C-alpha cells in the first residue's frame with residue numbers, strides 16, 4: 094500500500110505503471126502494490142522473470158491478490174510515460190542478478206524511465222551497498238521499518254534516490270534486536286554526552302586541546318585542526334610547534350596559543366600537566382620516527398591519530414595497537430580509504446566485507462575507535478558499536494576538510510566525551526558545517542560554520 098501510494102503521489106501523470114515482480118517476497122510486495130494500483134484505476138502492466146506458478150508462501154498469497162495477467166519480463170518493451178515499480182529482488186538477493194533482469198534494467202535505463210524501488214533497488218546488496226551484476230537507479234525507494242546498510246553505504250546510496258521508511262507494524266524491539274549495535278549517526282546516538290554549559294564553568298573545565306604542528310613548510314593543516322577545535326568548543330587550544338615553525342605559526346594565530354615542543358623530551362616534560370585534556374597528532378606532521386614516538390607517548394590520553402600519524406605506523410602497527418591496548422586511552426583513528434588500506438591491508442582487501450564490517454574489524458584489531466572517512470563515513474568501536482553517517486554533502490571533499498574534522502573530535506575529547514561519541518558527534522557536526530557553509534566551501538569557511546553542539 095505504501096508503494097502504490099508513493100507511486101500515485103510522485104507520478105500522478107504516469108501513463109502506465111509497470112510493476113516488475115521477482116520470485117520471492119519482494120515480488121510479493123510488488124503484487125500487493127499492483128493490486129492496489131489496479132483498484133485505484135491506474136493503467137498497469139505486470140512482468141516477472143521465470144515461472145510465476147512456482148511462487149511459495151507469502152509471495153504466492155500476494156500473487157493471488159492481483160487479478161490481472163503477468164507477462165514474461167523478456168517481453169517488456171519500455172515506453173515513454175511508463176513508471177517502473179521495481180519489486181524484483183530485495184533483502185534476499187544473494188548473487189548477481191539473472192541475465193533477463195539485467196537486460197530489463199538496461200532497457201529501462203536506455204529510456205531514462207523513473208523507477209520506484211521496493212525495499213532496495215534490485216541489484217543492490219542490502220548488507221554492503223555493493224552492486225550485484227547491475228542495479229536499477231531509483232528516483233524513490235520505499236523500505237520497511239528501518240533503513241538498511243545498503244541504503245547508506247556507497248554505491249548503494251546513489252541508487253536509492255529519496256528514501257522513505259514505512260512502518261509496517263513490526264515491534265521496535267524486534268527491529269532493534271536485528272540492528273544490534275548499528276545505527277545511523279544522529280544526535281540521539283551521542284546527545285547524552287553533549288552537556289550544556291554550566292554557568293560556573295571556566296576555560297580549563299571546557300577542556301584544553303593540544304594540536305601538534307608539522308615542520309616550517311607544512312603548518313597549515315595543524316592550524317586548521319586547532320581553529321576547528323576552538324570553534325567546536327574546547328576552552329583552550331595550544332598548538333605545539335617545533336622550534337623552526339614557531340615564527341610561521343605565530344604569524345597566523347590569535348586565540349590559539351603556541352608552545353615550543355621540539356623533541357620527545359620536551360613532550361614528556363609537558364605531559365606532566367594533566368590539564369592537557371586531549372591531543373591531535375597527524376595533520377601535516379610528517380611521516381616518520383617522530384610521529385611514532387609522539388603517538389606512543391600519548392596512547393594513555395585522549396588522542397586523535399590522523400593522516401601522517403596513521404601512515405607512520407604502516408609497517409609497525411603492532412607496536413601502536415599493543416600500546417593502545419596496554420594504556421587504555423581514548424584513542425580515535427581517522428583513516429580515509431588510502432590510509433585505511435595502508436594500516437589494515439588485509440581487511441581493506443577482503444571483498445566479502447562491507448565498509449561497516451571493515452571498520453569494526455579494524456577497531457577490534459587496533460583497540461581504537463576507527464572513523465573510516467568518505468561520503469559514507471563509518472565510526473566503529475572495539476566493543477562492536479558502529480554508526481553510519483548520512484549528512485555529509487559532497488563538497489566536503491576539499492583540501493583540509495579532514496583536518497577540520499580532526500579538530501572537532503579533539504574538542505569533544507577535551508570536553509570529556511568518550512572516544513566513540515566524540516568521533517560520531519564530530520562527523521555529524523562536520524556534515525552540518527558543510528551544509529551551512531554551502532557548495533563553494535573551503536576548509537577555512539568550514540571552520541567558521543561549525544555550529545554549537547545540539548543539547
Ligand SMILES: NC(=O)C1=CN([C@@H]2O[C@H](COP(=O)(O)OP(=O)(O)OC[C@H]3O[C@@H](n4cnc5c(N)ncnc54)[C@H](O)[C@@H]3O)[C@@H](O)[C@H]2O)[C@@H](O)CC1
Pocket residue numbers: 115116117118119120122181182183184185186187188189190191211212213237261
Ligand atoms: N518480514 C519480512 O521478511 C518482510 C519482507 N518483505 C519483503 O520481502 C523481501 C525479502 O524477501 P525474500 O527473502 O523472499 O527475498 P527476495 O524477494 O529479495 O528474493 C527472492 C529469492 O530469490 C532468490 N535469489 C536471490 N538472489 C538471486 C539472484 N541473483 N538470481 C536469482 N534468484 C535469486 C533467493 O532464493 C531469494 O530468496 C524484502 O526485500 C521485502 O521486499 C516485506 O514484505 C516486509 C516484511
Ligand SMILES: Nc1ncnc2c1ncn2[C@@H]1O[C@H](COP(=O)(O)OP(=O)(O)O)[C@@H](O)[C@H]1O
Pocket residue numbers: 400429466467468469470485486487488489490491492493494495496497498523
Ligand atoms: N564525496 C564526499 N561526500 C561527503 N563527504 C566527503 C566526500 N569526500 C570526502 N568527504 C569528507 O571530507 C573529509 C576529507 O578528509 P581527508 O580525506 O582527510 O582530506 P584532507 O586530508 O584534505 O583533509 C572527510 O571527513 C570525508 O569523510
Ligand SMILES: [K+]
Pocket residue numbers: 119179180181182183210211212213214215
Ligand atoms: K526491489
